[in-house]
Amino acid sequence: MKKLQSASDVEKLRKELLRKQDSSKSCISVCSGTGCHAYGCEKVVSAFENELKKQKLEGKVEIKRTGCHGFCEKGPIVVIYPEEICYLQVKIEDIPDIVSQTIKAGKTIDRLLYTDLKTGKKVVHESEIPFYKNQTRLIFGNNRKIESKSIDDYIALGGYNALVKAFSEITPEKVLEEIKKANLRGRGGGGFPAGIKWESVRNAPGEPKYVIVNCDEGDPGAYMDRSLMEGNPHSVIEGLIIGAYAIGSHEGYIYVRQEYPLAVENTELAIKQAEEYGLLGKDILGSGFDFTIKIHRGAGAFVSGESSALMSAIEGKVGEPRPKYIHTSEKGLWDKPTCLNNVETWANVPFIINKGADWFGNMGTDNSKGTKIFSLVGNVNNTGLVEVPMGITLREIIYDIGGGIPNGKKFKAVQTGGPSGGCIPEIQLDLPVDFDELNKVGSMMGSGGMIVMDEDTCMVDIARYFVKFLSEESCGKCTPCREGLRHMLRILDDITAGKATEKDIKLLEEISEVVKEAPLCALGTTAPNPVLSTLKYFRDEYEAHLQGECPAKVCKELIQYRIDPEKCKGCGLCLKKCPTGAISGEKKGVHTIDVEKCIKCGACFEVCNFDAVSKISSKERK
Amino acid sequence: MKKEKTKSHFVGVRLTEEQKKALSKLEKTSDLSKTDILLRGLELLSEYYSLGLDRPPLNVELKKLEEEAMHHFQELKRIKRREESVREMVQELRDIDKIIDEYNGDKSALIQILLKIQAKNHWLPKPALMWVSERLDIPMSQILNVATFYKAFSLDPQGEHLVRVCLGTACHVRGGPKILDAAEQFLGVESGETTSDLKFTLESVNCIGCCALGPVMVVDDEYHGKLDSSKVGEILSNYRMKDMDRSEDKRKALPIRHEMRRGQSG
Numbered sequence: 001m002k003k004l005q006s007a008s009d010v011e012k013l014r015k016e017l018l019r020k021q022d023s024s025k026s027c028i029s030v031c032s033g034t035g036c037h038a039y040g041c042e043k044v045v046s047a048f049e050n051e052l053k054k055q056k057l058e059g060k061v062e063i064k065r066t067g068c069h070g071f072c073e074k075g076p077i078v079v080i081y082p083e084e085i086c087y088l089q090v091k092i093e094d095i096p097d098i099v100s101q102t103i104k105a106g107k108t109i110d111r112l113l114y115t116d117l118k119t120g121k122k123v124v125h126e127s128e129i130p131f132y133k134n135q136t137r138l139i140f141g142n143n144r145k146i147e148s149k150s151i152d153d154y155i156a157l158g159g160y161n162a163l164v165k166a167f168s169e170i171t172p173e174k175v176l177e178e179i180k181k182a183n184l185r186g187r188g189g190g191g192f193p194a195g196i197k198w199e200s201v202r203n204a205p206g207e208p209k210y211v212i213v214n215c216d217e218g219d220p221g222a223y224m225d226r227s228l229m230e231g232n233p234h235s236v237i238e239g240l241i242i243g244a245y246a247i248g249s250h251e252g253y254i255y256v257r258q259e260y261p262l263a264v265e266n267t268e269l270a271i272k273q274a275e276e277y278g279l280l281g282k283d284i285l286g287s288g289f290d291f292t293i294k295i296h297r298g299a300g301a302f303v304s305g306e307s308s309a310l311m312s313a314i315e316g317k318v319g320e321p322r323p324k325y326i327h328t329s330e331k332g333l334w335d336k337p338t339c340l341n342n343v344e345t346w347a348n349v350p351f352i353i354n355k356g357a358d359w360f361g362n363m364g365t366d367n368s369k370g371t372k373i374f375s376l377v378g379n380v381n382n383t384g385l386v387e388v389p390m391g392i393t394l395r396e397i398i399y400d401i402g403g404g405i406p407n408g409k410k411f412k413a414v415q416t417g418g419p420s421g422g423c424i425p426e427i428q429l430d431l432p433v434d435f436d437e438l439n440k441v442g443s444m445m446g447s448g449g450m451i452v453m454d455e456d457t458c459m460v461d462i463a464r465y466f467v468k469f470l471s472e473e474s475c476g477k478c479t480p481c482r483e484g485l486r487h488m489l490r491i492l493d494d495i496t497a498g499k500a501t502e503k504d505i506k507l508l509e510e511i512s513e514v515v516k517e518a519p520l521c522a523l524g525t526t527a528p529n530p531v532l533s534t535l536k537y538f539r540d541e542y543e544a545h546l547q548g549e550c551p552a553k554v555c556k557e558l559i560q561y562r563i564d565p566e567k568c569k570g571c572g573l574c575l576k577k578c579p580t581g582a583i584s585g586e587k588k589g590v591h592t593i594d595v596e597k598c599i600k601c602g603a604c605f606e607v608c609n610f611d612a613v614s615k616i617s618s619k620e621r622k
Numbered sequence: 623m624k625k626e627k628t629k630s631h632f633v634g635v636r637l638t639e640e641q642k643k644a645l646s647k648l649e650k651t652s653d654l655s656k657t658d659i660l661l662r663g664l665e666l667l668s669e670y671y672s673l674g675l676d677r678p679p680l681n682v683e684l685k686k687l688e689e690e691a692m693h694h695f696q697e698l699k700r701i702k703r704r705e706e707s708v709r710e711m712v713q714e715l716r717d718i719d720k721i722i723d724e725y726n727g728d729k730s731a732l733i734q735i736l737l738k739i740q741a742k743n744h745w746l747p748k749p750a751l752m753w754v755s756e757r758l759d760i761p762m763s764q765i766l767n768v769a770t771f772y773k774a775f776s777l778d779p780q781g782e783h784l785v786r787v788c789l790g791t792a793c794h795v796r797g798g799p800k801i802l803d804a805a806e807q808f809l810g811v812e813s814g815e816t817t818s819d820l821k822f823t824l825e826s827v828n829c830i831g832c833c834a835l836g837p838v839m840v841v842d843d844e845y846h847g848k849l850d851s852s853k854v855g856e857i858l859s860n861y862r863m864k865d866m867d868r869s870e871d872k873r874k875a876l877p878i879r880h881e882m883r884r885g886q887s888g
Contacts, residue, residue, distance in 0.1 A: 035834050038845030072834030220790030223831030258737055258774055259830060261843075299733050299772035302828070316732035317764075318771045377792035377833035384834055415791065451791045465794050469828055475771075577852050579807045601803050606850045 003278035006286040007164040010155070017156040026061045026103050027081040029144060033068025033227055034262060035384075036075035041065075044076050047095045055099050064153075067143035067231015070385040071131050074114070079126050079144065086126035087112035117381065117403050131382045134400045136363065138371045139347045140224075140387045143231035148266055151273040154234040160279060162350035166242050167287040175246040175353065176202065182357035183369050184349075188214055188305075188342030189417065189446045190522070191368070191435035197339055200329040202247045204337035209249040212314070212333070212340040213240055215256045215263065216298045216305040219418030220469065222449035224373040224385050225343040229256060229263040232347075233270035239349035241280070241291055247339055250290050255310055258297040268295055302419075302473035306521045307340045308332070309475070320475045321521035342447065344373060364390035368434035372448055378415075379454035381406050388433075395429040398452055409454040412552075413537070417446030419466045419473075420526030422533025423459060442533040444526070458554035459538040460545050464492035466530035470523065481524030484515040488531065497557040498548040498618075505542055509535065553615040556600045560618050563604075565590045567612035574604035574613060657698060660691045715753050717742065722757050729758050732768060736775060744780040781816045781823035783861055785809070786840045790829030793836035797850070801837045802826055804854035821862065 004010055030036075030045050045065060052058050069077045074088035078098070085108055087098065094112060101107045113122040114129045123129050126144075146153035154160070166175050180195030201209055213236055217225040229236060240252050254271075256264050271293050274280040282290045296314045303309050304319030311333045313319035332338025348370060352360050363370050368390040374397065377383050381403035388397060394414055398404065405411050413423040416433075422443035424431065431437055435445050453462065471485035491508045494500040512528035519525055535542060544551050550558040563574070563583075570588040582598040585591030593604070605613045637645065648659060667684050721738045725731035732754070739750055746769055755762045769775045787802040806812055809822050816823040832838050835847025839854065846857055 034845075035832055038832055038835055038838070038847050072832075075834075217831070218828070220794075220829035221792045221833055222829070223833060226831045259827070297734060297737055299737055299774040301772050304772075313733060314730070316730035316768075318767055320771075375792075375833055377836065378795045383792075418791075449791065451795060453795050457795050462791075462795070465791070473828075579804070599803075599807075601807070601851060602797075602800050603804070603852050606800075607852050 003276070004285060005278065007168045010160055010164050010285065014155050014158070014161075017152050021156065023082060027064060028061060028098075028103075029064040029066050029079045029081060031067075031069040031075060031077040031079075031144070032065040032148065033072070033075075033143075033231060034223070034260075035068065035072035036077060037262070039075040041076040043092055044078065044090055044095065047092045048099070051095050051099045055096075055104065057099065057103065061103055064147045065149070066146060067148040068227035068385060069126075069144045070137075070140060070227070070387075071129070071382065072384040073382050084125045084127065086114065086124070086129065088114055130403070131384065131386075131401055134396065135387050136371050136389050137387045138351060138363075139228065139235070139344060140373055140385065142235065143227065146232065148231045148233070149269055151234060151270065151277065154232070158354075159234055159350075160238055162353035163238050163241055163279070164285065166245055166353055167285055167289070172202075172246045172248065175242060178352060178357050179246070179349065182352045182360040183367070184345065184352060184360070185368060185435060186342055187344035187348070187372065187447070189420070189444065191445060194341055194345055197329055197341070198243060198247050200327070201249075201337045201339040204330045206330075206336050208251055208336060209247055210333045210336060210338040211240055211244045211247060211249045211252045212310070212338060213252070213254040213343055213346055214305065214307070214310060214340055215254060215260070215343045216310060217257065217260075217343075217447060218302040218305045218473075219447050219449050221377055221415075221451045222375050222418060222447045224375050224448055226260050226263050227385055228343050228347055228373075229260070230266050233263075233267045234274070235347045235350060236267075236343055237270055237274055237280075237293065239346035240293065241284070242349050242353060243339065243341070243346065244291050245289055249339070250292070252291065252293040253296055253314055253333075254293060255296045255298055255314065258299060264295065264297055271295065301475070302469075303475045303521070303523050306523060309521070310340065311338060318475075320477050321523075323520055344448075365432060365434045365437075367436055372433070372445070374448045374450045376402050376450050376452070378451040379405055379409065379457070380452040390434045391432045393430050393432055394424065397433070397450065398429070402452065405452065405454050409456060411452070412455050412457055413453045413459065415443075415451040415453065415462065415530070416449065417444035417529070418449045419470050420444060420522060420529055421446050421449075422529045423453070423462065423537065424533070425537040442529060442536060444529070456552055456554070458496075458550055458552040459534045459541045460492065460495055460550075461552075461554045463531045463534045464489065464496055467492055467527070470527045474523065474527075478519040478521075478524055480515050480518035481527065484511050484518075485524075485527055487511055488515070488528070492531070495542060495545045496550070496555040498545060498555075500546055502546060505535070505546075548619050549617050553617070558618050559600065559615045560595060561593050561598060561600060561602070561605060562614055562616050563591050563593055564612045564614060567610050569610055569612070571609070573607050573609070577603045577607050579603065657691065657694045660687065660694065664688060664691055711749065714743075714747075714750065718750055718753050719757070722754065727758060729760060732758060732760060732765070733772070736765075736769060740775055744784070745776045745778060748777075778816065779820065781820050782865070783822050783842055784840075785822055785824045785858065786827045786830065787813070787825070788828075788830050788832070788836065788838040788840070789826045790833060790836070792829075792833035793838055796836040798837040800851040801839055801849050801854055804851035805839065805858065808855045808858050821865070822858070 028048055030041055032041050048063055052061055071077060076090050078087045078090045080102055085102060097109055101109055108124055110122055113124060115122055126132060142157060145157060176198055184194045185191040186194055215225050215229050244252055254267055256267060280291055280293060298304055301319050304313045306321045307328050308324060309319040309321040314333055328338050330337055361369050371387050371389050373385055373387045376386050380398060386401050411426055413425050415421060415423045416438060424441055424443055428441050438445050467485055467489045471489050474481045474485055476482045488508060488511050491504045494504060512531055515528050516525055541551055548558060553559050568590045570585060572587055575583045575591060580597050580599055582594045583591050664687055718739060721735055725735060735754060740746055751765050755765050785805060787805055789798045802813060805824055809817055809824055811817055811824055813824055813826045830840060832845060837849050839846045839849055841861060
């Protein structure tokens with residue numbers, strides 16, 4: 001690999017790469033994100049390799065392992081270029097057909113295409129699938145076009161162009177000006193304007209200055225940072241170099257959770273490749289600017305995603321937040337001025353530099369510009385990663401892109417912002433999604449988790465779930481957070497067990513108010529959000545629990561399983577699956593559940609093919 | 623057996639002067655160990671025995687000889703094991719040295735170093751931590767502070783297979799807790815515990831970033847998505863079966879050792 005010495009070298013390399021590319025040559029692009037990986041995409045790739053050999057097409061067709069395409073529900077995803085034929089849920093058995101019919105004969109295979117839920121029509125091209133069609137895939141769009149381990153693919157697509165532009169055409173001050181003008185707000189949750197943060201780090205006294213990528217995506221239900229870091233690490237690295245150039249920093253860190261091994265691997269490789277090309281190191285592209293990046297693997301602590309805690313973790317200490325009378329932009333890592341931004345924020349930077357702040361400002365709402373990636377998960381038809389312009393309504397995301405709620409169930413709530421966010425009920429579905437609007441309804445943008453819940457979800461159980469999560473993750477430094485959450489959890493436990501009274505709910509509210517005010521970091525101050533928002537919108541469910549009833553039939557203490565004698569066919573499947581031997585009955589006779597032995601695991605409910613097992617309220621039984 | 627007696631006795635058999643000389647000569651000149659000589663003798667005797675020359679005293683001697691041979695064999699094995707474990711410990715510390723050198727002994731790399739040790743051993747043994755403390759010049763209390771704060775570290779030995787059940791929000795609303803219940807039922811341990819045969823460690827995790835596949839269980843590096851609780855037992859027992867097959871293959875592959883067969887025949 002030859003080191004690139006100047007801006008024109010990058011352009012030369014790009015031209016050469018493009019010349020080498022044969023646009024008529026077929027390319028099989030296999031999604032290799034973590035979701036598809038779990039579905040077994042590696043086997044699909046090797047099956048393709050074998051089949052191409054068998055059908056004597058070796059070397060004539062390219063195979064690409066790309067980053068996450070986003071439509072994780074339907075993985076493994078295979079897209080055939082140049083026609084852009086998109087096959088979903090591809091199995092090993094389908095591969096001979098794909099090679100012989102699609103690659104050789106140019107025909108599409110209907111059974112592997114997407115079927116429109118409403119019209120029942122088949123959709124051939126990836127971009128025409130409603131899931132993709134209704135998105136604006138700016139940051140995330142390149143993921144499916146490039147091999148995630150190839151710097152050449154990124155450069156061929158125009159990668160590192162923004163860096164060249166920043167070095168050769170504009171000064172660091174101008175870069176900063178552009179980011180400020182674009183009003184890029186931090187994608188990690190807080191929504192603090194990145195330009196202002198950069199400026200204060202730049203102006204803060206003290207050397208060296210540090211820049212950090214925060215990829216400690218601990219929010220349960222969010223995985224967009226992971227997919228970006230795995231699929232297109234160079235876009236984040238390019239953004240980081242530009243940021244460092246604007247701030248005047250020469251050392252950067254990428255903090256990645258060790259739970260994301262593929263992200264660690266691909267980022268390490270990307271840094272190595274960038275170093276070999278001379279895009280990192282001394283005198284980058286002859287600009288005189290030096291910059292290096294190190295990786296720090298996070299060892300698993302939710303609170304370490306908080307800026308000051310993350311910096312202590314990089315220093316090799318326990319990742320606990322510290323008071324921020326002095327901002328980290330003045331005294332951060334090793335008490336030096338430090339700029340920390342989220343993965344997605346950094347990935348936005350090259351786009352703003354390439355296309356300008358005005359172009360960026362055209363997307364989004366007054367105070368929230370650009371796009372945001374959400375992970376649309378839970379009880380929704382099309383789960384996956386979606387990128388939409390700010391200001392789109394929740395309804396559009398859940399119904400137009402997400403395809404609504406599966407199995408004909410009713411929508412109940414959508415939870416945004418991870419454990420610090422809140423639950424938003426159906427009446428608020430037409431809310432435009434941006435930083436400020438979500439705050440107004442008691443939730444927040446967070447890092448972009450969007451968990452859809454159907455009528456079978458118990459909101460008290462959800463509140464309990466988040467409080468339990470946070471009380472386990474609380475570092476214990478501040479008493480209101482450590483003790484407050486523990487007491488809140490105890491009350492919520494009582495409520496879900498039907499042992500609480502009206503007084504307990506009042507106490508819960510009182511503690512919430514204190515926890516909201518007192519702790520040092522946002523883990524504590526936002527912790528009551530899930531409780532307060534569910535109390536606000538779903539108080540009736542709390543009250544039902546006080547009466548000993550769980551409306552969604554989730555809370556174990558308040559339900560019982562029962563076999564309907566009319567519906568039971570005596571197949572014996574539940575009897576076989578019951579782990580405690582609580583079910584008895586003759587073959588072909590009606591089965592019954594022994595309430596004393598039943599541990600309410602729900603195995604019988606899941607396996608019954610005749611809907612004979614039902615959940616009833618314990619009260620009903622009595 | 624007393625020490626002075628062994629001079630005139632060889633494993634409980636009274637030796638004549640000539641025999642004594644022959645024996646010491648044999649020990650000096652050949653590279654046979656005492657055990658080897660014993661086993662040779664044992665072989666000769668058993669041939670003798672099988673020729674029908676079974677007088678009661680010979681029988682008793684034979685028995686004694688066999689016992690002694692066994693005793694030596696066990697003792698040797700114990701010494702060998704002790705040597706091996708010391709060698710292994712030294713090797714382990716050398717490996718840790720290598721890891722520390724990768725980071726040039728940088729104090730701030732403590733978490734990275736511990737992560738690598740954890741990945742290698744599946745837990746953080748105390749001698750390893752003491753060595754890290756010594757090499758990086760960080761007090762043991764601080765190291766334990768870090769090792770107990772982060773979830774990736776474990777101060778107890780972990781099972782051969784790490785079973786992680788995702789309880790992230792997306793998995794929670796799709797029935798993650800039921801998967802955990804089923805896994806607890808099947809393995810007979812609670813979340814965070816290791817089975818007594820050190821085969822499985824069960825853990826719950828808060829989101830592994832595979833939300834579209836929820837509920838998810840990850841065994842080692844294999845993802846099992848879109849689960850329902852009735853499949854859990856089957857998946858886990860598959861791992862147990864696989865292990866059993868492998869260990870059986872291993873046993874077949876091992877040659878049956880001569881000493882062992884002899885030892886067992888008595």
